[in-house]
Amino acid sequence: MPHSTDNTPARGVWTSDDGTMAYDTARNRWPKIVQGMVDDFAQAASTCDGTALVEAREIQVALKSIKHEIINNKALKPLQPDGVGDVVKFNVEIEQTERGYTWQDCPWLFGECYLYRRVQSLFARSTDWNSFDVFKGQKDSTFVKSRAAVEELAKRYLEMMQNLEQASEEALRLIFVEMTQVALWGNATDLSLLSNLSLDQVQKLQGREAIERSQRNIVDNDTEEVWGYLTDPHRSNRRIDIVLDNAGFELFTDLVYTAYLLESGLASKIKLHVKDFPWFVSDATPSDISSMFEHLCSVDMFPNRQALDILVPKLRGLFECGAITIGQHGFWTTAASFHEMEIDATGLFKCFQGSSLVIFKGDLNYRKLVRDALWQPTTGFKTAIGPLGQTSGIKVLALRTNKADSCVGIENAARVEELDREAPGRQWVRNGKYAVISFSDGR
Structure with missing residues:
Protein backbone atom coordinates (compact mmCIF):
# COMPACT_ATOMS: atom_id res chain seq x y z
CA MET A 1 0.00 0.00 0.00
CA PRO A 2 1.68 3.25 -1.11
CA HIS A 3 2.16 5.93 1.51
CA SER A 4 4.08 9.15 1.92
CA THR A 5 7.72 8.53 2.89
CA ASP A 6 8.16 11.98 4.40
CA ASN A 7 9.58 11.40 7.90
CA THR A 8 9.50 15.07 8.89
CA PRO A 9 7.84 15.29 12.32
CA ALA A 10 4.43 16.89 12.09
CA ARG A 11 3.37 19.64 14.49
CA GLY A 12 1.06 18.69 17.32
CA VAL A 13 -2.42 20.22 17.24
CA TRP A 14 -3.05 23.16 19.63
CA THR A 15 -6.30 24.34 21.16
CA SER A 16 -5.71 27.66 19.38
CA ASP A 17 -5.74 26.05 15.91
CA ASP A 18 -8.93 27.48 14.43
CA GLY A 19 -11.09 24.97 12.61
CA THR A 20 -9.82 21.96 14.52
CA MET A 21 -11.66 19.76 16.98
CA ALA A 22 -9.07 20.89 19.53
CA TYR A 23 -10.27 24.49 19.14
CA ASP A 24 -13.91 23.52 19.66
CA THR A 25 -13.12 21.19 22.56
CA ALA A 26 -11.32 23.85 24.61
CA ARG A 27 -14.09 26.39 24.18
CA ASN A 28 -17.22 24.25 24.28
CA ARG A 29 -16.69 20.64 25.36
CA TRP A 30 -14.36 21.13 28.36
CA PRO A 31 -16.68 23.56 30.22
CA LYS A 32 -19.60 21.17 29.72
CA ILE A 33 -17.55 18.20 30.91
CA VAL A 34 -16.50 20.04 34.07
CA GLN A 35 -20.08 21.18 34.71
CA GLY A 36 -21.09 17.54 34.46
CA MET A 37 -18.53 16.74 37.15
CA VAL A 38 -19.92 19.50 39.36
CA ASP A 39 -23.48 18.25 39.00
CA ASP A 40 -22.67 14.56 39.50
CA PHE A 41 -20.45 15.21 42.49
CA ALA A 42 -23.06 17.47 44.10
CA GLN A 43 -25.55 14.64 43.89
CA ALA A 44 -23.08 12.11 45.31
CA ALA A 45 -22.19 14.42 48.21
CA SER A 46 -25.75 15.46 49.01
CA THR A 47 -26.21 12.87 51.77
CA CYS A 48 -22.80 13.17 53.46
CA ASP A 49 -21.89 15.13 56.59
CA GLY A 50 -18.91 15.94 58.81
CA THR A 51 -15.46 16.14 57.23
CA ALA A 52 -16.77 14.49 54.06
CA LEU A 53 -19.21 17.37 53.57
CA VAL A 54 -16.51 19.98 54.24
CA GLU A 55 -14.18 18.37 51.71
CA ALA A 56 -17.00 17.96 49.20
CA ARG A 57 -17.76 21.67 49.31
CA GLU A 58 -14.06 22.50 48.80
CA ILE A 59 -13.85 20.16 45.82
CA GLN A 60 -17.00 21.63 44.29
CA VAL A 61 -15.56 25.13 44.58
CA ALA A 62 -12.33 23.94 42.96
CA LEU A 63 -14.20 22.29 40.07
CA LYS A 64 -16.18 25.47 39.43
CA SER A 65 -12.92 27.41 39.47
CA ILE A 66 -11.51 25.12 36.76
CA LYS A 67 -14.57 25.75 34.60
CA HIS A 68 -14.18 29.50 35.11
CA GLU A 69 -10.50 29.31 34.11
CA ILE A 70 -11.33 27.43 30.92
CA ILE A 71 -14.08 29.82 29.83
CA ASN A 72 -11.89 32.86 30.53
CA ASN A 73 -8.78 31.36 28.95
CA LYS A 74 -6.63 31.62 32.06
CA ALA A 75 -3.06 30.33 32.28
CA LEU A 76 -2.60 26.70 33.29
CA LYS A 77 -1.65 26.50 36.97
CA PRO A 78 0.95 24.12 38.38
CA LEU A 79 -0.54 20.95 39.83
CA GLN A 80 -0.54 20.51 43.59
CA PRO A 81 1.57 17.59 44.87
CA ASP A 82 -0.57 14.54 45.65
CA GLY A 83 2.05 11.86 46.16
CA VAL A 84 2.39 10.81 42.52
CA GLY A 85 5.61 11.68 40.71
CA ASP A 86 4.07 12.67 37.39
CA VAL A 87 3.01 16.02 38.91
CA VAL A 88 6.60 17.20 38.54
CA LYS A 89 6.67 16.54 34.80
CA PHE A 90 3.34 18.30 34.25
CA ASN A 91 4.63 21.34 36.13
CA VAL A 92 7.97 21.43 34.35
CA GLU A 93 6.11 21.48 31.03
CA ILE A 94 3.95 24.39 32.19
CA GLU A 95 6.75 26.42 33.76
CA GLN A 96 9.41 26.00 31.08
CA THR A 97 7.40 26.71 27.95
CA GLU A 98 8.46 30.02 26.40
CA ARG A 99 5.05 30.71 24.87
CA GLY A 100 3.11 30.12 28.07
CA TYR A 101 0.10 27.81 28.15
CA THR A 102 -3.49 28.94 28.55
CA TRP A 103 -6.52 26.68 28.29
CA GLN A 104 -7.33 27.90 24.79
CA ASP A 105 -3.72 28.13 23.62
CA CYS A 106 -1.83 24.95 24.50
CA PRO A 107 -1.05 21.57 22.92
CA TRP A 108 -4.41 19.78 22.89
CA LEU A 109 -3.08 16.48 24.19
CA PHE A 110 -1.24 18.14 27.06
CA GLY A 111 -4.14 20.42 27.97
CA GLU A 112 -6.65 17.59 27.99
CA CYS A 113 -4.45 15.31 30.09
CA TYR A 114 -3.73 18.24 32.43
CA LEU A 115 -7.48 18.78 32.92
CA TYR A 116 -8.15 15.21 34.04
CA ARG A 117 -4.96 15.03 36.09
CA ARG A 118 -5.87 18.24 37.90
CA VAL A 119 -9.33 16.87 38.71
CA GLN A 120 -7.77 13.65 39.98
CA SER A 121 -5.45 15.66 42.22
CA LEU A 122 -8.44 17.33 43.88
CA PHE A 123 -9.80 13.97 44.98
CA ALA A 124 -6.42 12.36 45.67
CA ARG A 125 -5.52 15.10 48.18
CA SER A 126 -8.76 14.62 50.12
CA THR A 127 -9.34 12.17 52.98
CA ASP A 128 -12.91 11.03 52.42
CA TRP A 129 -13.02 11.22 48.63
CA ASN A 130 -9.59 9.96 47.54
CA SER A 131 -10.98 6.82 45.87
CA PHE A 132 -14.12 8.44 44.50
CA ASP A 133 -14.83 8.13 40.76
CA VAL A 134 -16.61 11.32 39.73
CA PHE A 135 -17.50 9.70 36.39
CA LYS A 136 -19.00 6.47 37.73
CA GLY A 137 -22.57 7.73 37.50
CA GLN A 138 -22.11 8.56 33.82
CA LYS A 139 -20.46 5.20 33.13
CA ASP A 140 -23.25 3.25 34.84
CA SER A 141 -26.12 5.18 33.26
CA THR A 142 -24.59 4.80 29.80
CA PHE A 143 -24.14 1.07 30.28
Missing part, protein backbone atom coordinates in the same frame (compact mmCIF):
# COMPACT_ATOMS: atom_id res chain seq x y z
CA VAL A 144 -27.76 0.67 31.38
CA LYS A 145 -28.83 2.22 28.08
CA SER A 146 -26.86 -0.44 26.18
CA ARG A 147 -28.93 -3.33 27.58
CA ALA A 148 -30.30 -4.49 24.23
CA ALA A 149 -26.89 -4.31 22.55
CA VAL A 150 -25.22 -6.29 25.36
CA GLU A 151 -27.84 -9.04 25.26
CA GLU A 152 -27.75 -9.20 21.46
CA LEU A 153 -23.95 -9.35 21.27
CA ALA A 154 -23.80 -12.08 23.94
CA LYS A 155 -26.25 -14.20 21.96
CA ARG A 156 -24.49 -13.63 18.64
CA TYR A 157 -21.08 -14.42 20.10
CA LEU A 158 -22.21 -17.75 21.53
CA GLU A 159 -23.85 -18.66 18.22
CA MET A 160 -20.71 -17.74 16.32
CA MET A 161 -18.45 -19.81 18.56
CA GLN A 162 -20.71 -22.84 18.80
CA ASN A 163 -19.16 -24.80 15.93
CA LEU A 164 -15.87 -22.98 15.55
CA GLU A 165 -13.84 -26.18 15.21
CA GLN A 166 -15.86 -27.23 12.15
CA ALA A 167 -15.46 -23.90 10.36
CA SER A 168 -13.54 -23.71 7.09
CA GLU A 169 -10.41 -21.57 6.76
CA GLU A 170 -12.34 -18.92 4.86
CA ALA A 171 -15.10 -18.91 7.45
CA LEU A 172 -12.51 -18.49 10.22
CA ARG A 173 -11.06 -15.51 8.38
CA LEU A 174 -14.48 -13.90 8.02
CA ILE A 175 -15.21 -14.50 11.71
CA PHE A 176 -11.96 -12.72 12.58
CA VAL A 177 -12.96 -9.78 10.39
CA GLU A 178 -16.38 -9.64 12.04
CA MET A 179 -15.07 -9.94 15.62
CA THR A 180 -12.36 -7.33 15.02
CA GLN A 181 -15.05 -4.94 13.83
CA VAL A 182 -17.01 -5.64 17.02
CA ALA A 183 -13.97 -4.40 18.94
CA LEU A 184 -13.43 -1.50 16.53
CA TRP A 185 -16.96 -0.10 16.75
CA GLY A 186 -17.31 -0.97 20.43
CA ASN A 187 -18.01 2.59 21.52
CA ALA A 188 -21.18 2.57 19.40
CA THR A 189 -24.06 0.57 20.84
CA ASP A 190 -25.73 0.47 17.43
CA LEU A 191 -24.87 -3.03 16.24
CA SER A 192 -26.28 -2.24 12.81
CA LEU A 193 -22.70 -1.24 12.02
CA LEU A 194 -21.91 -4.96 11.98
CA SER A 195 -22.97 -7.58 9.49
CA ASN A 196 -25.04 -9.67 11.97
CA LEU A 197 -23.96 -13.06 10.65
CA SER A 198 -24.43 -16.48 12.19
CA LEU A 199 -21.63 -19.03 11.85
CA ASP A 200 -23.81 -20.97 9.44
CA GLN A 201 -24.10 -17.94 7.17
CA VAL A 202 -20.37 -17.34 7.34
CA GLN A 203 -19.62 -21.04 6.75
CA LYS A 204 -21.70 -20.95 3.58
CA LEU A 205 -19.93 -17.72 2.61
CA GLN A 206 -23.28 -15.98 2.25
CA GLY A 207 -22.01 -13.13 4.39
CA ARG A 208 -18.92 -12.02 2.52
CA GLU A 209 -20.78 -9.18 0.83
CA ALA A 210 -22.30 -8.02 4.13
CA ILE A 211 -18.91 -8.03 5.86
CA GLU A 212 -17.27 -6.14 3.00
CA ARG A 213 -20.11 -3.60 3.01
CA SER A 214 -19.65 -3.02 6.75
CA GLN A 215 -16.02 -2.11 6.11
CA ARG A 216 -16.77 0.80 3.79
CA ASN A 217 -15.99 3.47 6.40
CA ILE A 218 -12.71 1.92 7.57
CA VAL A 219 -10.33 4.33 5.86
CA ASP A 220 -7.13 2.42 6.71
CA ASN A 221 -7.85 -1.28 6.92
CA ASP A 222 -5.01 -3.70 7.65
CA THR A 223 -7.27 -6.52 8.83
CA GLU A 224 -5.98 -9.01 6.26
CA GLU A 225 -2.37 -8.31 7.18
CA VAL A 226 -3.15 -8.87 10.87
CA TRP A 227 -5.00 -12.10 10.08
CA GLY A 228 -2.03 -13.34 8.06
CA TYR A 229 0.31 -12.56 10.92
CA LEU A 230 -1.83 -14.15 13.64
CA THR A 231 -2.36 -17.35 11.65
CA ASP A 232 1.30 -17.73 10.65
CA PRO A 233 2.16 -21.33 11.68
CA HIS A 234 5.67 -20.20 12.66
CA ARG A 235 4.34 -17.76 15.28
CA SER A 236 5.10 -19.39 18.63
CA ASN A 237 4.43 -16.41 20.93
CA ARG A 238 0.68 -16.07 21.53
CA ARG A 239 0.55 -13.50 24.32
CA ILE A 240 -1.50 -10.44 23.40
CA ASP A 241 -1.72 -7.11 25.21
CA ILE A 242 -4.78 -4.87 24.88
CA VAL A 243 -4.55 -1.23 25.99
CA LEU A 244 -8.18 -0.51 26.82
CA ASP A 245 -10.22 2.58 26.09
CA ASN A 246 -13.72 3.10 27.54
CA ALA A 247 -15.64 1.35 30.28
CA GLY A 248 -19.29 0.41 29.70
CA PHE A 249 -20.40 -1.21 26.45
CA GLU A 250 -16.99 -0.82 24.82
CA LEU A 251 -15.38 -2.70 27.72
CA PHE A 252 -17.96 -5.45 27.24
CA THR A 253 -17.09 -5.72 23.55
CA ASP A 254 -13.41 -5.84 24.51
CA LEU A 255 -14.07 -8.73 26.90
CA VAL A 256 -15.99 -10.55 24.16
CA TYR A 257 -13.13 -9.94 21.70
CA THR A 258 -10.64 -11.15 24.30
CA ALA A 259 -12.67 -14.33 24.80
CA TYR A 260 -12.79 -14.83 21.02
CA LEU A 261 -9.01 -14.47 20.63
CA LEU A 262 -8.47 -17.05 23.37
CA GLU A 263 -11.20 -19.46 22.27
CA SER A 264 -10.04 -19.35 18.65
CA GLY A 265 -6.44 -20.11 19.65
CA LEU A 266 -5.13 -16.84 18.21
CA ALA A 267 -3.96 -15.99 21.75
CA SER A 268 -2.98 -18.08 24.76
CA LYS A 269 -2.86 -15.26 27.31
CA ILE A 270 -4.12 -11.69 27.22
CA LYS A 271 -3.28 -8.77 29.48
CA LEU A 272 -5.77 -5.91 29.66
CA HIS A 273 -4.11 -2.57 30.44
CA VAL A 274 -6.27 -0.12 32.40
CA LYS A 275 -5.89 3.37 33.90
CA ASP A 276 -4.88 3.80 37.55
CA PHE A 277 -7.67 6.29 38.21
CA PRO A 278 -10.65 7.96 36.46
CA TRP A 279 -9.46 9.44 33.18
CA PHE A 280 -11.06 11.17 30.17
CA VAL A 281 -14.53 10.61 31.67
CA SER A 282 -15.05 7.00 30.64
CA ASP A 283 -11.66 5.26 30.44
CA ALA A 284 -11.60 1.83 32.07
CA THR A 285 -10.08 1.34 35.53
CA PRO A 286 -9.78 -1.91 37.57
CA SER A 287 -12.97 -1.09 39.45
CA ASP A 288 -14.83 -0.72 36.14
CA ILE A 289 -14.06 -4.35 35.34
CA SER A 290 -15.46 -5.42 38.71
CA SER A 291 -18.52 -3.22 38.17
CA MET A 292 -18.97 -4.72 34.70
CA PHE A 293 -19.42 -8.21 36.15
CA GLU A 294 -21.78 -6.91 38.85
CA HIS A 295 -23.94 -5.28 36.19
CA LEU A 296 -23.87 -8.33 33.90
CA CYS A 297 -25.07 -10.52 36.78
CA SER A 298 -27.93 -8.16 37.66
CA VAL A 299 -31.34 -9.53 36.71
CA ASP A 300 -32.83 -6.05 37.07
CA MET A 301 -30.34 -4.53 34.63
CA PHE A 302 -30.24 -7.49 32.22
CA PRO A 303 -33.45 -9.52 32.54
CA ASN A 304 -32.83 -11.53 29.36
CA ARG A 305 -30.46 -14.08 30.93
CA GLN A 306 -30.35 -16.89 28.35
CA ALA A 307 -27.04 -15.89 26.73
CA LEU A 308 -25.52 -13.94 29.62
CA ASP A 309 -25.86 -16.84 32.05
CA ILE A 310 -23.58 -18.82 29.73
CA LEU A 311 -21.20 -16.05 28.67
CA VAL A 312 -20.55 -14.35 32.03
CA PRO A 313 -19.27 -17.52 33.80
CA LYS A 314 -17.10 -18.17 30.75
CA LEU A 315 -15.57 -14.69 31.04
CA ARG A 316 -15.09 -15.05 34.80
CA GLY A 317 -13.37 -18.37 34.26
CA LEU A 318 -10.85 -16.82 31.89
CA PHE A 319 -9.84 -14.36 34.62
CA GLU A 320 -9.77 -17.04 37.33
CA CYS A 321 -7.51 -19.40 35.35
CA GLY A 322 -5.08 -16.59 34.48
CA ALA A 323 -5.78 -16.54 30.75
CA ILE A 324 -6.85 -12.89 31.20
CA THR A 325 -4.91 -10.61 33.55
CA ILE A 326 -5.07 -6.90 34.32
CA GLY A 327 -2.09 -4.56 34.00
CA GLN A 328 -1.62 -1.03 35.33
CA HIS A 329 1.10 1.54 34.71
CA GLY A 330 1.36 5.21 35.64
CA PHE A 331 2.49 6.07 32.11
CA TRP A 332 -1.09 5.82 30.82
CA THR A 333 -2.19 8.87 32.85
CA THR A 334 0.66 11.17 31.93
CA ALA A 335 0.53 13.73 29.13
CA ALA A 336 3.30 11.93 27.23
CA SER A 337 2.71 10.59 23.76
CA PHE A 338 3.72 7.00 23.15
CA HIS A 339 6.74 8.29 21.25
CA GLU A 340 8.18 8.84 24.73
CA MET A 341 7.42 5.37 26.06
CA GLU A 342 10.88 3.93 25.42
CA ILE A 343 12.43 6.60 27.66
CA ASP A 344 9.66 7.38 30.15
CA ALA A 345 8.37 3.83 30.62
CA THR A 346 11.24 1.57 29.61
CA GLY A 347 9.82 -1.47 31.39
CA LEU A 348 6.49 -1.11 29.60
CA PHE A 349 8.25 -0.70 26.26
CA LYS A 350 10.27 -3.89 26.83
CA CYS A 351 7.12 -5.71 27.95
CA PHE A 352 5.49 -4.85 24.64
CA GLN A 353 8.56 -6.00 22.74
CA GLY A 354 7.95 -9.41 24.29
CA SER A 355 4.30 -9.46 23.26
CA SER A 356 2.93 -11.18 20.19
CA LEU A 357 0.63 -8.23 19.50
CA VAL A 358 -0.25 -4.98 21.28
CA ILE A 359 -3.76 -3.74 20.50
CA PHE A 360 -4.42 -0.07 21.24
CA LYS A 361 -8.12 0.70 21.56
CA GLY A 362 -9.84 4.00 20.93
CA ASP A 363 -9.20 7.60 20.04
CA LEU A 364 -6.96 8.76 22.89
CA ASN A 365 -4.57 5.86 22.45
CA TYR A 366 -4.44 6.61 18.71
CA ARG A 367 -3.74 10.28 19.37
CA LYS A 368 -0.87 9.30 21.65
CA LEU A 369 0.44 6.76 19.13
CA VAL A 370 0.75 9.44 16.41
CA ARG A 371 1.81 12.18 18.87
CA ASP A 372 -1.53 13.99 18.31
CA ALA A 373 0.13 15.58 15.32
CA LEU A 374 -1.28 17.02 12.12
CA TRP A 375 0.38 14.53 9.77
CA GLN A 376 -0.60 14.40 6.14
CA PRO A 377 -3.29 11.68 5.96
CA THR A 378 -1.18 9.73 3.46
CA THR A 379 1.67 9.39 5.97
CA GLY A 380 2.31 5.74 6.74
CA PHE A 381 1.09 4.48 10.13
CA LYS A 382 4.50 2.97 10.87
CA THR A 383 6.11 6.36 10.27
CA ALA A 384 3.62 8.28 12.41
CA ILE A 385 4.04 6.06 15.48
CA GLY A 386 7.77 6.80 15.55
CA PRO A 387 9.72 4.73 18.12
CA LEU A 388 6.93 2.14 18.29
CA GLY A 389 7.12 1.64 14.53
CA GLN A 390 10.02 0.65 12.32
CA THR A 391 12.69 -1.53 14.03
CA SER A 392 10.92 -1.34 17.42
CA GLY A 393 10.16 -5.05 17.51
CA ILE A 394 6.62 -4.20 18.71
CA LYS A 395 3.63 -5.47 16.74
CA VAL A 396 1.08 -2.64 17.00
CA LEU A 397 -2.59 -2.82 16.07
CA ALA A 398 -4.72 0.33 16.47
CA LEU A 399 -8.52 -0.02 16.51
CA ARG A 400 -9.92 3.49 16.46
CA THR A 401 -13.08 5.31 15.44
CA ASN A 402 -12.04 8.75 14.19
CA LYS A 403 -12.94 11.45 16.73
CA ALA A 404 -10.00 13.86 16.64
CA ASP A 405 -7.84 15.85 14.23
CA SER A 406 -5.15 13.28 13.35
CA CYS A 407 -5.50 10.38 10.95
CA VAL A 408 -2.82 8.62 8.92
CA GLY A 409 -2.41 5.53 6.75
CA ILE A 410 -4.74 6.63 3.91
CA GLU A 411 -3.74 4.88 0.70
CA ASN A 412 -3.22 7.92 -1.53
CA ALA A 413 -4.20 11.52 -2.18
CA ALA A 414 -7.10 10.47 -4.42
CA ARG A 415 -8.68 8.55 -1.54
CA VAL A 416 -8.27 11.59 0.74
CA GLU A 417 -10.04 13.75 -1.86
CA GLU A 418 -12.85 11.18 -2.07
CA LEU A 419 -13.26 11.22 1.71
CA ASP A 420 -13.28 15.02 1.74
CA ARG A 421 -16.16 14.95 -0.73
CA GLU A 422 -18.06 12.40 1.37
CA ALA A 423 -17.52 14.31 4.62
CA PRO A 424 -16.48 17.93 3.86
CA GLY A 425 -14.29 19.83 6.27
CA ARG A 426 -12.34 16.70 7.17
CA GLN A 427 -15.30 15.47 9.20
CA TRP A 428 -14.28 11.91 8.33
CA VAL A 429 -11.41 12.45 10.78
CA ARG A 430 -13.68 13.69 13.59
CA ASN A 431 -17.31 12.59 13.42
CA GLY A 432 -16.93 9.01 14.68
CA LYS A 433 -18.48 7.49 11.54
CA TYR A 434 -15.14 6.52 10.02
CA ALA A 435 -12.41 4.38 11.52
CA VAL A 436 -9.00 2.77 11.11
CA ILE A 437 -7.61 -0.72 11.67
CA SER A 438 -3.91 0.08 11.42
CA PHE A 439 -1.06 -2.42 11.83
CA SER A 440 2.70 -2.09 12.18
CA ASP A 441 4.87 -5.21 12.24
CA GLY A 442 7.69 -3.45 14.10
CA ARG A 443 10.26 -4.32 11.45
